[in-house]
Structures are given as structure tokens and as C-alpha cells.
Amino acid sequence: MTAVDFAAFTEQLADLAGRTVLPFFRTALGAEDKSHGGVFDPVTEADRAAESAMRRRIGETFAQHGIIGEEFGEDRADAEYVWVLDPIDGTKSFIAGVPTWGCLIGLLHNGRPIYGVMTQPFTREIFIGDGKAASWRGPRHDHAIAQRKLHARACASLSAATLMTTSPLLYPPDALEKFRRVEQEVRLSRYGCDCYAFAMLAAGHVDCVMEAGVKTYDVAPLIPIVEGAGGTFTTWSGGDAARGGNVIASGDARIHAAALELLAKA
């Protein structure tokens, strides 16, 4: 059984997540602080409702599969196939009303991400990848829904690159110092956007995205999209990014190598 067999089901999950989450967007919601004194990290009703709905659907369809979810933890995480769910990646953007959050759904096969979806239901966009190819569906400029292949763009050197990260405020001091080493080499550094930044990298508008201290569910669904668009996605030391940690994605392997070299020296 290949990743392609799960394509329709994964898109159904994305549709379910988007339809569950969107009615909560820009409504007054009490944001719960689950970080216990750390960085502000809101959880919303929407997050929980969407993850519950997806877990139910997966359980009905693939009872033997595992699930790793942002809200409700791990369930058979050592199964051959494991679903990775982050119903709202970018909860801080979500509560600020800014449509750069997304619903993330990934599928691991023996621990390797083989299928990934990011959907932004407010903008009616979906980004899909299986590591070999990636595509986008969303509104054309006449607002009709269209589909196209995603291709990361060429970028020969960091001095020509656009870099994105969600927020340097989220970095621990040692990671921040390493990030700044890369940031000072790029043409343009932009903050904000969470998963949307990785989607824009896959779409060829951004050259490099870095994040520190992310979890499996933040990143595993994005790897098949970025790699499917021709990009590279590793940890800061060049290892497997699927388990999270400090991660970096690049559209062009040349700037990826250059950034890893700076990170190793920093």
C-alpha cells in the first residue's frame, strides 16, 4: 500500500478539520494558557473539536493506525501507519484574527512522513505533498478554485534569500544566537506565519524557513509538501526533521548547505 492510496482520505480529514475550525475563527474565545508560566500558548475549543472529529474518523476507518495529536497526545505511536494531527498550527495567529494559521495532517509509515496536508480554510487553500510531488488548490484571482503543482524556487546564495520564522521571541538564547548567524546573511528576514511560511516556500515565494523547538505534529505534515516541491527539510544539524526540534527548510539545496554550515560554526 502506498501513500497515494491515502490521498483522498487525507483530504477528507483536512476538509473536516477546516470545516470544524473555521466557525471559531474571529469569534470571542477564552484562550487557555497551557504553558504553565512559560511562553503564552493558547488552546482553543476549535483545536479540540477538530482533533476529536479527526480521531473519530481515523478510528472508524483505520482502527489499527496510530495517532499523534497536538491536543490529545499519542495512541499506538509505534504502529506501522501513524497519523500526525495539528488542527490549528499557529494558534497565536488564530486568536489575533490573522489567516496564516493552518490545519496540519500528516501520515507516517514506519516513522517516515509519506503524506502531508496543510489547509487554510479562511483563504480556501490546501497544500498537499507526498515527498515526490506537491500541489496547491485555492482561489485564482477571479476567485474561482484552481489547482497547480508546487515548485520551490532556485536561490543560489543566502545573500539573495528570503528567510522566515514565526518569532525570534520563541527561541531559547542559544538557538537565537545560531538563528541570527543565518539571518544576518540573508536579503530579507520576515517574521510571523507558522506553517504558512513552509507552504510559501513550497510555492516558490520564500527561500528558507527556520523554527526552534517544534514538535512532530508541527513539522511531519509539512515535510512531504516541502520535499514534494523540490525543497530540503532537516534539523539544524542536517538530521531527520520528522521528530521536530530545531528545523530548517530550504527551496534550494545550495542555500540549505550554506545555512547548515553557518549553524554548525555558530
Next chain:
Amino acid sequence: MTAVDFAAFTEQLADLAGRTVLPFFRTALGAEDKSHGGVFDPVTEADRAAESAMRRRIGETFAQHGIIGEEFGEDRADAEYVWVLDPIDGTKSFIAGVPTWGCLIGLLHNGRPIYGVMTQPFTREIFIGDGKAASWRGPRHDHAIAQRKLHARACASLSAATLMTTSPLLYPPDALEKFRRVEQEVRLSRYGCDCYAFAMLAAGHVDCVMEAGVKTYDVAPLIPIVEGAGGTFTTWSGGDAARGGNVIASGDARIHAAALELLAKA
């Protein structure tokens, strides 16, 4: 003649700007660096095409009115009525593919902003204000277009506030130090978004927005929207923000006063 008489015309300009700009969004474009060695500041074909189209429309309809535009400068800037145009506020978001830029159109009467519009054509949103009221039109969660009044939200203290700014990298050192004084008091600080942050303040999702070194065309169109939603919009020293500089907008006058006090002491 009051601001209300210009409402339909201003919305027509916004529609014209949005329709002109959107086909350029997420297309490969050479970004021209007009900053001559300073901070990277791209100009796009879209920016110029939209401002030209709006200038033509204004000239045909109100030949005696003045115009201040981001791309083509000032024309009768001392006229009784002056249009303020920024076809793409947030060009860096625009070139990164992120839909948090907007088209800004404002109308000054004897130097005072009396009407303002921000439109985001990719998300099909428009934010409109005349200083006394403000409204939003855009997609509901079933994607049908709806309209509602905008109301900034109450926020008793900075410790409960969400603060936004486009990027601390754009601040000169002295302004950055003052900004950090406010930032360290808030609950959540978020970067990115340009004009979209002010729109989210008017919509009641963000409590405070600060920017440093902005121009009239970045800010004058947003003042009637923020004030129309019940917010406060001044310079960092509490003066008139319509001419730009270092500006701050708040949804609740209490946190505005608290932030100004911190800025005065810093």
C-alpha cells in the same frame, strides 16, 4: 460636503486597486530595491499599475483634489481634499506570498483623515471607516460575503494585551528600545502583518499596534477605520498620527495611555 458622500467612490477605488494588484500576487516578479542601500524595500509592477489607475480615476472625477501616493509622490498636497494612496501596504508580505498586505486609500479634508479603506483582495476583505463608525465586508465561514460593524475590544491593562508590529528589524535603535519597553509589559507580542494588524485591532482581535517611521500613506487611511471602531490612534508622544512617524493604535484608551506613559519614560 461630508465624508459620507465619498463612500461609494472610495470603495470603487479600492475595488479598482484590488483588481489591478491581485493578478500580480504570487507571480514571479523582479523586486526592485528602491532603498539605495538601506533596508530592503521592494516595489512591484502591481504597485505602480494600481496607483496609476487610481490617480487617473481621481483626476477624471475630482480634478481639483490633491493626491499623495506611495509610488508617484504628491500632487496638490495642499488642496482642501487630498487622496492618500498606498496600493500595496506590505510589499514584503506581498512578495513572500503572504496575504497580510492590503490596498490603502484615505481621504484627507484640510489635512484630517475623514475616510479610509483597507482592502485585501486575496481574502476578499474590505475594512472601511469614517472616524465615527467602521465596518468589514468579507467571507463568512460558509464563504458567502457578509458585512458587519467593527468594534475594537476592551482591554484593561497591557498585561492582558496582544501587541503587533510589522518587524522590530525595521526600527532604528532608539525606537526599538522604546518599543521593547512596551513589548515587555504585554501578554503576547506578534510580528508581521503591516496594515492587516490595524484592521485586526479595529475588528477586536488585537489590542495594540505600534510602527516606527511610517509615512502618511501608510497610516492616514487606517486612522478613520481604527477610530471608527472605537480605537485611539496617535504618535508615540500622543500627537496627530496622520503625518506618519512613530505611531501607536490601541483598542482601549486605558492601554493607550499606559503605553504612551512607558514611551515617554523610555
